[in-house]
Amino acid sequence: xAIFGQTIISAVAAGAIYALIAVGFSLIYQTTKxxxxxxxSIAILAPYVSYSLLKLGLAMPVxxxxxxxxxxxxxFVMDRVVLAPLRTRHISVPILATVAVAIVIEAVTSLVWGSxxxxxxxxASDEPWRxxxxxxTPNQVVIVGITGAVVLPLLWIIATTKVGRAMxxxxxxxxxxxxxxxxxxxxxxxxxxxxxxxxxxxxxxxxPVTGLKPTGGLELSTIGFSAxxxxxxxxxxGALVGGFLIALLINMTQVYLSAGYGLGVAYLVMALVLLVxxxxxxxxxxxxxxxx
Amino acid sequence: MLEITRxxxxxxxxxxxxxxxxxxxxxxxxxxxxxxxxxxxxxLNAISGFVDCTGTITxxxxxxxxxxxxRRVGKGLGRTFQNPKAPDDMTVADLLRLGEHQIRTLQxxxxxxxxxxxxxxxxxxxxxxxxxLTSLGLSPDLLERELGTIASGDLKMIDIARALMVRPRxxxxxxxxSGMNDHEIEVLRTRLEWLRESGLTVLIxxxxxxxxxxxxxxxxxxxxxxxxxxxxxxxxxxxxxxIDAYLGEDEGRSPESPPASLEKTR
Numbered sequence: 001x002a003i004f005g006q007t008i009i010s011a012v013a014a015g016a017i018y019a020l021i022a023v024g025f026s027l028i029y030q031t032t033k034x035x036x037x038x039x040x041s042i043a044i045l046a047p048y049v050s051y052s053l054l055k056l057g058l059a060m061p062v063x064x065x066x067x068x069x070x071x072x073x074x075x076f077v078m079d080r081v082v083l084a085p086l087r088t089r090h091i092s093v094p095i096l097a098t099v100a101v102a103i104v105i106e107a108v109t110s111l112v113w114g115s116x117x118x119x120x121x122x123x124a125s126d127e128p129w130r131x132x133x134x135x136x137t138p139n140q141v142v143i144v145g146i147t148g149a150v151v152l153p154l155l156w157i158i159a160t161t162k163v164g165r166a167m168x169x170x171x172x173x174x175x176x177x178x179x180x181x182x183x184x185x186x187x188x189x190x191x192x193x194x195x196x197x198x199x200x201x202x203x204x205x206x207x208p209v210t211g212l213k214p215t216g217g218l219e220l221s222t223i224g225f226s227a228x229x230x231x232x233x234x235x236x237x238g239a240l241v242g243g244f245l246i247a248l249l250i251n252m253t254q255v256y257l258s259a260g261y262g263l264g265v266a267y268l269v270m271a272l273v274l275l276v277x278x279x280x281x282x283x284x285x286x287x288x289x290x291x292x
Numbered sequence: 293m294l295e296i297t298r299x300x301x302x303x304x305x306x307x308x309x310x311x312x313x314x315x316x317x318x319x320x321x322x323x324x325x326x327x328x329x330x331x332x333x334x335x336l337n338a339i340s341g342f343v344d345c346t347g348t349i350t351x352x353x354x355x356x357x358x359x360x361x362x363r364r365v366g367k368g369l370g371r372t373f374q375n376p377k378a379p380d381d382m383t384v385a386d387l388l389r390l391g392e393h394q395i396r397t398l399q400x401x402x403x404x405x406x407x408x409x410x411x412x413x414x415x416x417x418x419x420x421x422x423x424x425l426t427s428l429g430l431s432p433d434l435l436e437r438e439l440g441t442i443a444s445g446d447l448k449m450i451d452i453a454r455a456l457m458v459r460p461r462x463x464x465x466x467x468x469x470s471g472m473n474d475h476e477i478e479v480l481r482t483r484l485e486w487l488r489e490s491g492l493t494v495l496i497x498x499x500x501x502x503x504x505x506x507x508x509x510x511x512x513x514x515x516x517x518x519x520x521x522x523x524x525x526x527x528x529x530x531x532x533x534x535i536d537a538y539l540g541e542d543e544g545r546s547p548e549s550p551p552a553s554l555e556k557t558r
Contacts, residue, residue: 173377179458181363181458
């Protein structure tokens with residue numbers, strides 16, 4: 001029972017991070033109809049930049065903030081330079097371009113920071129508190145707290161404000177929002193920058209837990225995509241729930257089956273959902289995935 | 293009001309519009325007619341910024357060309373499409389509420405720091421949405437329906453309501469009456485005349501000659517990408533070259549027996 005409780009606790013902490021990734025994934029999808037395969041790679045850029053800023057002697061909070069901003073800035077540049085010129089093409093062209101960006105990020109990070117894993121300090125102490133036989137670390141509390149403080153207001157804003165409505169409208173028909181005086185290009189950019197912030201946050205939160213390596217980006221993309229697909233691509237609350245469910249599945253598998261199967265389960269879930277119920281748990285429209 | 297001077301549009305090698313100049317007077321309903329393929333919709337697309345063109349387009353003296361499509365909306369331009377832009381799983385309310393962007397309410401600082409004012413603005417806007425529907429003879433119950441489930445005649449009306457949400461000074465309509473029944477056409481006619489009284493200028497592409505003669509103050513006839521005639525509808529429809537151009541599209545009808553709708557206007 002203690003093991004079960006402990007698994008749930010680490011699943012909740014991991015789930016918070018996966019949810020950050022998945023919500024970013026879904027946010028970009030619901031605005032641009034684009035599956036951003038570089039999402040996880042943008043996420044690991046943040047801790048790499050934080051690592052270097054720490055080396056330069058900056059304080060932890062500043063380094064973390066710098067890393068997140070760097071991820072957002074990268075997403076900004078990626079949208080303007082890589083994706084904006086491809087907007088008139090068939091949707092598969094920009095999607096392939098995101099794969100290319102992911103490969104470039106992986107190569108450049110191993111060139112700059114080396115392919116050996118780096119270790120980053122946690123935001124808060126990893127010294128556990130013991131509560132009736134279970135141990136919870138302050139860092140886990142911080143992870144869940146940050147996710148809640150960022151994702152919940154964001155979901156509320158997207159669901160209720162005119163900007164949120166315009167972002168959703170963009171995915172449906174960019175010309176319609178144009179006729180309301182809204183620039184779709186700006187909404188795409190906004191979704192990418194917000195996605196970059198979410199990804200960067202997830203990156204700096206997960207790096208101290210898993211270590212930092214250039215291939216980590218693909219891993220995060222896979223988990224984030226599985227979570228987003230499970231929740232229904234384009235549904236932000238779905239992505240939030242999907243993140244926690246995937247973390248629970250991965251952690252349960254690692255504890256009760258074998259540590260090596262964790263990521264495999266994520267792939268399996270993604271494949272099953274895409275095969276059996278493309279809409280996921282809460283999604284409704286997923287045409288782009290069918291097309292890819 | 294709207295001045296189009298020496299407008300040219302080319303698609304690859306095709307010269308779709310040649311030296312088209314049109315002047316629309318404030319407070320008038322200006323008809324744009326011509327056979328299929330004469331460039332009417334292309335002209336509308338050039339005005340609203342969806343196709344590239346050379347020449348000048350000014351609205352109230354301010355240059356439109358060179359501006360991105362979404363910026364032209366801010367200059368007072370609203371338009372509809374022949375096939376209404378209606379994303380299937382959006383509700384009518386969602387669609388109309390996109391109009392909030394143009395009226396400069398619900399700024400983020402209002403939402404964040406003066407929620408009571410934001411609530412009031414939302415309430416006023418919801419009323420505007422309802423009123424936009426009822427003034428076009430539609431039931432406000434439609435607001436919560438998804439666009440994919442709505443009949444085509446109603447969709448045309450909703451598209452017009454959508455265009456009016458941005459409070460345009462020039463309303464551009466692309467074949468609004470196609471797919472509408474006589475009653476709907478009558479409702480639209482009344483509404484357009486009311487809007488004209490309240491100072492709105494309308495540019496309307498229309499096939500139905502009856503509607504054109506009834507409501508248009510002036511018409512421009514396009515043919516083969518150029519302007520064939522311009523003037524008050526009754527005069528224009530009596531010109532032999534206009535009748536020829538119009539009959540050209542109705543295959544199988546001999547030039548000696550003009551279509552009934554055209555006959556009535558004489």
